[in-house]
Every structure is written in C-alpha cells, then in structure tokens.
Amino acid sequence: MSDFLLTQVINYGAPILGAIVFIAALGAPLPATLIVIAVGAFCKQGFLSWHTTGLIALVCVVAGDSLSYAMGYYAREPVLRRFGKSGRWVKAEATFNRWGGTSVVLTRFLITGLAVPVNLLAGTSALPFRKFFLYDLFGEAVWVFGYGGLGYLFGAQWEAIGSLLNSFSGLTLGLVILAVGIWLGIRRLRNIENRNGNVAET
Secondary structure (H helix, E strand, C coil), rough: CCHHCCCHHHHHCCHHHHHHHHHCCCCCCCCHHHHHHHHHHHCCCCCCCCHHHHHHHHHHHHHHHHHHHHHHHHHHHHHHHCCCCHHHHHHHHHHHHHHHHHHHHHHCCHHHHHHHHHHHHHHHHHCCEEEEEEEHHHHHHHHHHHHHHHHHHHHCCCCCCCHHHHHHHHHHHHHHHHHHHHHHHHHHHHHHHHHHHHHHHH
C-alpha cells in the first residue's frame, strides 16, 4: 500500500498527497505519517516543491479534520438525548472542555491513533469550531512540516525515521490507554469503598 501510494505521489504530485491525508483524517487506515516523511525526502531530491506540497497537505488534512468535527457536531443532539443525563457523560464533557485544546494538538502529531475520536468528541462537546480549527491548524502544521522536515533532513533514511516515529506513537498510545485504565480502575475501587462505607454507617 505504501509503495503504491508513494508511486502515485511521485507520478501525480501534491494533489495525491492532499487526497491521502484528507481521507486519512476521516479515519481511513492509510500510512499517512510515513508518506509525509517520504514526501519530505522526495522534496529534497527535487521531485516535488516543498512549500507547495506542504501547503496543499496542510489544507487537505485540516479540511478532513474539520469534516470529522462536523460529523460529531451534527450527531450532538442524538448523543445528548442518549447520554446527556448520564453523570459520566457530564464529567467526560467537562474534562474535554478543560483539556480539549491540548488533546487536539497532541493527537495531530504525537498520538495520531486518537485523532479521529478526538475530532468527533470535539464536535459533540462544547468546543467551538473556531478554537478547534486553530488548535488543529497548529497541530497539523507541526505534523506536516515537522515530519516532512525530518524526511527532508534525513533523505535516504526516511524509512528508518518513519518506523521509529510509528513505534514511538504506538508506545505513547499504549501508555495513554494504560494510564486511563489505571485511573478508571482506581475510581471504581474508590466508589466501591465509598458505597461499602455508607452501608456500614447505616
């Protein structure tokens, strides 16, 4: 898949890269990060213009993120009807409203596996689109020009860099999931202890 897509980028230029990152931003399992790094190396070799390619990629990936935000936004009413009165939903929404901007930025380039769920949650929460757009633009600029810059800098070693970054991103995602699991487990134990304490008092 990666070889095929990279061949298309070389043959047809930046618009193909734009289409790839746009579709990936909607949740399609495409190796977008690896391709962005490879395209940086291609720019160094003169196959593509780095500023035009980077700008097109940035516009397209932000458009894809905005569309997935819109999906969450227009699903907000059914979601609120179903979960709005739940204490867990209220707490989750309050937490996201507090840390939503940071979550959006970090999932653009560090924990990319959570990018689409965060986009949808941003849409269903109270995070205004204007704020989402600014956070998203900043994070995706780091992703496009940062990762593409690594490919440009390391040139022929782009595959090794891509493998390293994917491994690091996967490790970070795993640690986040583990931390959330531990946090939820501790909360559950505390709730059980509180209930038992209340029963004992009565």
